[in-house]
Amino acid sequence: MSNNTPAIKEDRILIIDYGSQYSQLIARRVREAGVFCEMYPYDIDTSRIEEFGAKGVILSGGPESVHDENSPKINQALFDLNVPILGICYGMQAMADHFGGKVQASDVQEFGASTIEVTGSSVLLDGIAGEKENRLDVWMSHGDKVVEAPEGFDVIASTPSCPIAVMVNEDKKYYGLQFHPEVTHTLQGDVLLSRFVHQVCECAGSWTPDNIIDMRVEQLKQQIGDKQVLLGLSGGVDSSVVAALLHKAIGDQLTCVFVDNGLLRLHEGDQVMQVFAENMGVKVIRVDAEDRFLTALAGEADPEAKRKIIGKTFIDVFADAARDVSQGSDGKPVEFLAQGTIYPDVIESAKSHQGKAHVIKSHHNVGGLPDDLQFELVEPLRDLFKDEVRKLGIALGLPHKMIYRHPFPGPGLGVRILGEVKKEYADILRQADAIFMQELERSGWYEKTAQAFAVFTPVKSVGVVGDGRRYAWVIALRAVETIDFMTARFAHLPYELIETVSNRIMNEIAEVSRVTYDVSSKPPATIEWE
Numbered sequence: 063m064s065n066n067t068p069a070i071k072e073d074r075i076l077i078i079d080y081g082s083q084y085s086q087l088i089a090r091r092v093r094e095a096g097v098f099c100e101m102y103p104y105d106i107d108t109s110r111i112e113e114f115g116a117k118g119v120i121l122s123g124g125p126e127s128v129h130d131e132n133s134p135k136i137n138q139a140l141f142d143l144n145v146p147i148l149g150i151c152y153g154m155q156a157m158a159d160h161f162g163g164k165v166q167a168s169d170v171q172e173f174g175a176s177t178i179e180v181t182g183s184s185v186l187l188d189g190i191a192g193e194k195e196n197r198l199d200v201w202m203s204h205g206d207k208v209v210e211a212p213e214g215f216d217v218i219a220s221t222p223s224c225p226i227a228v229m230v231n232e233d234k235k236y237y238g239l240q241f242h243p244e245v246t247h248t249l250q251g252d253v254l255l256s257r258f259v260h261q262v263c264e265c266a267g268s269w270t271p272d273n274i275i276d277m278r279v280e281q282l283k284q285q286i287g288d289k290q291v292l293l294g295l296s297g298g299v300d301s302s303v304v305a306a307l308l309h310k311a312i313g314d315q316l317t318c319v320f321v322d323n324g325l326l327r328l329h330e331g332d333q334v335m336q337v338f339a340e341n342m343g344v345k346v347i348r349v350d351a352e353d354r355f356l357t358a359l360a361g362e363a364d365p366e367a368k369r370k371i372i373g374k375t376f377i378d379v380f381a382d383a384a385r386d387v388s389q390g391s392d393g394k395p396v397e398f399l400a401q402g403t404i405y406p407d408v409i410e411s412a413k414s415h416q417g418k419a420h421v422i423k424s425h426h427n428v429g430g431l432p433d434d435l436q437f438e439l440v441e442p443l444r445d446l447f448k449d450e451v452r453k454l455g456i457a458l459g460l461p462h463k464m465i466y467r468h469p470f471p472g473p474g475l476g477v478r479i480l481g482e483v484k485k486e487y488a489d490i491l492r493q494a495d496a497i498f499m500q501e502l503e504r505s506g507w508y509e510k511t512a513q514a515f516a517v518f519t520p521v522k523s524v525g526v527v528g529d530g531r532r533y534a535w536v537i538a539l540r541a542v543e544t545i546d547f548m549t550a551r552f553a554h555l556p557y558e559l560i561e562t563v564s565n566r567i568m569n570e571i572a573e574v575s576r577v578t579y580d581v582s583s584k585p586p587a588t589i590e591w592e
């Protein structure tokens with residue numbers, strides 16, 4: 063399989079992950095400061111560290127103690143880059159240990175809000191302590207602490223229980239923070255990180271939507287040349303933004319394929335075709351593949367196996383469509399397949415972590431792809447978070463309604479029908495889901511939730527209708543609030559709204575006898591049920 067994310071020539075920060083709960087937040091804060099960054103696990107190959115082209119490095123926190131036998135060490139290659147390094151919590155402790163300082167288990171563990179007293183000067187902290195002179199409200203979460211700073215480091219801040227809260231080596235531009243600047247509870251944390259990337263690492267703040275668009279369009283032109291590209295278009299945010307980028311870059315060398323896999327929402331196919339005809343000016347072919355998908359899924363109940371089957375069937379359908387397109391363009395084969403893959407798809411399919419992170423679920427467009435893929439992939443959004451993709455969409459002039467649609471996963475109802483997928487179940491679920499969507503729109507809650515849908519549970523329950531017994535299916539409703547889909551809280555919908563939806567579903571769909579509302583957050587649950 064060939065993977066192709068165009069290389070970025072922007073100023074970039076390398077984040078090394080030692081397993082902190084907050085590592086993702088570091089990446090988000092750095093990007094919010096207008097600087098591109100990527101995060102890799104601590105044991106990333108030295109060659110990749112060298113290739114990355116970092117103008118600065120941030121070492122995350124982590125659960126381990128530097129004294130543990132197999133605790134992660136800092137790869138010497140990071141110091142050999144001769145760029146500024148910021149160590150946060152475990153990152154600071156590991157840096158102290160590396161340079162011969164002393165780290166000890168603390169008698170008093172600090173978890174939560176704390177205030178540091180700034181006693182020295184550094185470009186990172188000067189003038190940001192704010193109203194309370196020389197004091198800064200921070201968020202701590204540690205059991206160990208540095209008790210002796212290594213040679214060359216000055217101690218410039220402390221708390222009563224943590225005498226070395228900040229240590230700096232301004233000559234080398236090495237900084238250690240015992241607290242977490244990436245969490246919002248550290249009030250000036252964003253300013254501090256912004257200073258590190260801009261003032262210390264001297265990165266330009268060029269990670270803005272307009273710049274990203276120009277850069278990506280240029281990269282797409284270089285990658286594709288005069289070849290033909292097929293884009294899997296779902297009508298969702300991500301692939302629509304890819305369509306707009308590709309249209310800008312290569313015009314009519316682009317053909318979009320919209321696949322009706324039989325697992326779409328009610329009337330979804332017609333709506334997508336209409337919106338695209340009205341707004342985009344791109345070629346779109348619609349392929350009706352319901353039978354193909356349902357036949358391939360018959361008899362399979364395992365969520366990962368279902369995802370793999372759906373991923374493979376998508377590719378088979380794309381391959382057939384590619385043959386048709388190439389026949390229409392003088393037999394020139396289509397060499398590129400474009401997809402709206404985004405960063406969370408990659409992270410959760412554990413593709414970014416070289417097999418170290420756990421596979422949570424194989425997103426159909428990443429972990430579900432076959433190994434012998436015959437196309438080169440074009441995935442210009444592969445390193446972006448959802449909210450960044452939306453900003454690009456707005457800057458590209460796509461309609462608000464398209465950009466602020468709730469995401470809909472490619473496997474669609476296939477992962478919302480638990481266990482084996484059957485057309486009968488899909489039809490019931492489509493109706494229930496449509497009722498839920500109508501009521502969310504009507505009440506104004508569609509815009510207030512990030513994603514909402516119904517789930518078909520293969521569970522029967524007894525009800526009573528018109529004095530008769532009804533033994534029928536249970537439908538679950540799910541609605542979540544989230545910015546980046548990496549974590550989510552179940553939406554606190556008004557009871558009246560849930561009541562209206564549940565009454566309508568049970569009254570209008572004879573095959574449903576009960577409705578439940580999912581009150582799980584992510585983690586420990588995930589957004590989709592499979």
Ligand SMILES: Nc1ncnc2c1ncn2[C@@H]1O[C@H](COP(=O)(O)OP(=O)(O)OP(=O)(O)O)[C@@H](O)[C@H]1O
Binds near residue numbers: 400
């Ligand atoms: N029905 C479909 N037909 C063609 N391609 C699809 C279809 N569903 C998904 N894909 C491909 O898989 C990719 C990933 O799907 P995903 O749902 O994550 O993204 P999206 O649909 O573009 O955006 P959103 O997350 O907002 O739904 C899509 O960007 C698209 O390339």
Ligand SMILES: O=c1[nH]c(=O)c2[nH+]cn([C@@H]3O[C@H](COP(=O)(O)O)[C@@H](O)[C@H]3O)c2[nH]1
Binds near residue numbers: 424425473589590
């Ligand atoms: O295109 C997709 N293909 C997939 O296989 C897939 N699985 C989950 N999702 C979407 O990803 C986000 C996070 O979902 P989870 O919390 O269930 O992992 C949510 O927005 C999910 O809808 C998918 N999107």
Ligand SMILES: NC(=O)CC[C@H](N)C(=O)O
Binds near residue numbers: 082123125150151
């Ligand atoms: N949050 C952290 O990085 C904690 C680091 C280390 N495990 C400690 O307890 O001190």
Ligand SMILES: [Mg+2]
Binds near residue numbers: 296298
């Ligand atoms: Mg989608």
